[in-house]
Amino acid sequence: MPHGSLSIPARLCLLAWDPTGAEAADAAHLVRAGALAELARRGLLTDEDGIATPVDMDSLTGDAPLDGLLELVRESRPHSWRAWVPLHARVTADAVREQLTAEGWLRAEKKRVLGVFPSVEHVLERTDAVETLREEARQVWEGVAQVSGASGADAAVVALAVAGGVRGVVGDGGREGRRERYRARVEELVGLSGESWVLGELVAALGSELRVTRSAG
Numbered sequence: 001m002p003h004g005s006l007s008i009p010a011r012l013c014l015l016a017w018d019p020t021g022a023e024a025a026d027a028a029h030l031v032r033a034g035a036l037a038e039l040a041r042r043g044l045l046t047d048e049d050g051i052a053t054p055v056d057m058d059s060l061t062g063d064a065p066l067d068g069l070l071e072l073v074r075e076s077r078p079h080s081w082r083a084w085v086p087l088h089a090r091v092t093a094d095a096v097r098e099q100l101t102a103e104g105w106l107r108a109e110k111k112r113v114l115g116v117f118p119s120v121e122h123v124l125e126r127t128d129a130v131e132t133l134r135e136e137a138r139q140v141w142e143g144v145a146q147v148s149g150a151s152g153a154d155a156a157v158v159a160l161a162v163a164g165g166v167r168g169v170v171g172d173g174g175r176e177g178r179r180e181r182y183r184a185r186v187e188e189l190v191g192l193s194g195e196s197w198v199l200g201e202l203v204a205a206l207g208s209e210l211r212v213t214r215s216a217g
Contacts, residue, residue: 007063008041009034011157013096014105014130015137016166030164031096032089033202035069036081037156040198044070047198051078065095081198082205097122105130134168137161141169141185152194159189159199163206 006014012034016027036052039045044059044066045052054074060067069092073079079087100106107125124130140147140158147155161169163186170182186203193199 007034007066007096008038008153008157008160009065009092009096010100010105011133012161012164012166013093013100014124014133015157015161015168016164017124017130019127019131019134019168027164028089028093029085029206030160030166031093032069033085033160033164033206034157035066035092035096036084037160037193037195037199037202038066038153039070040195041153041156041193042066045073045198047081050080050201052081052084052198053078063099065092065099068092068095081201085202085205137169140189143185147189147192152192155189155192156195156199159186159193159203160206162186163203 009031013027013031016030036045039061040047040052042061044055044061046055047053052073054070057074059070061070072088072091073084097106101108101122105124105126106122109121109123111121136154137158140154141162158169162182190196190199190203
């Protein structure tokens with residue numbers, strides 16, 4: 001994928017963005033799951049009996065959203081991977097959004113709510129690059145692009161995106177009409193990610209969150 005130095009949560013944030021340029025309304029849990037997966041892949045969070053556990057109290061990534069989450073995990077009581085997906089997820093999502101704005105992927109536009117209250121709306125700036133990201137993700141999902149250990153992050157991104165209901169990767173027909181194939185492909189991508197147990201927990205958490213959101217709607 002042409003993602004350069006983009007982290008897993010940053011790529012998920014962009015994939016979840018509406019192709020028209022409007023901000024995704026409910027991507028916070030998806031972005032948080034991506035941040036947890038990234039920290040696990042970098043060896044800064046490890047699993048201890050189902051608990052997301054920092055490997056030490058000092059290491060940093062140099063990536064502000066990731067370091068913010070790492071600090072939050074260190075300062076909080078122990079939680080499972082699934083519990084961390086929704087817990088204060090907006091903090092991570094906002095940090096990733098600001099990072100993408102600073103790097104030119106998003107654009108902040110000032111506006112006034114009801115003509116009085118100042119507000120900032122973020123819109124997609126690099127639409128062509130994001131569409132390329134989306135097409136590459138579709139190729140990984142469909143098995144067109146090869147995924148090896150070196151590109152396990154791609155497998156993690158696509159597995160989480162599909163579990164989180166990102167429509168630009170697989171349509172509703174793929175989810176409902178070919179359910180068994182859908183499950184098998186997600187499991188295959190989880191296995192290729194390099195962090196299969198942790199990613200499996202995060203995928204399961206997103207699947208649960210998606211069902212709750214849809215049933216509530």
